[in-house]
Amino acid sequence: MNPYQYYNSKYYDPYTHYDFGYHAQQQNFHDFDRQPALERRVNQLERQFQVQKTELDRQNKEIARQNREIARINKEISRLNNEIARLNQNDERHTRRLNRLNQRLRAVENRLNIPFQATDGEF
Numbered sequence: 719m720n721p722y723q724y725y726n727s728k729y730y731d732p733y734t735h736y737d738f739g740y741h742a743q744q745q746n747f748h749d750f751d752r753q754p755a756l757e758r759r760v761n762q763l764e765r766q767f768q769v770q771k772t773e774l775d776r777q778n779k780e781i782a783r784q785n786r787e788i789a790r791i792n793k794e795i796s797r798l799n800n801e802i803a804r805l806n807q808n809d810e811r812h813t814r815r816l817n818r819l820n821q822r823l824r825a826v827e828n829r830l831n832i833p834f835q836a837t838d839g840e841f
Contacts, residue, residue, distance in 0.1 A: 826832075
């Protein structure tokens, strides 16, 4: 046997079967009391939202400025890398030219039987 089958809300909750009973009036009055508090909370949250939005806008502008600076620095690095590559090619050409001249000099020295003497100032 179910012990709850004899429960009758009319006897245990006497005001719930009325449309405008005590509980309904109390709830309406309670909601009326809460309205200013809810409005203050909504206003507080709106102000907090505006502060956060302003801060996010400021951070986004700073990030955009930093991205522009990074792009400028990357362009400068690319220009310097191209210049270094050009100078390295010139150095390689110059080294190959010096090696060819040195080989020609040794060939002439060998033909003339001049012994090779390396000093500090010679290549």
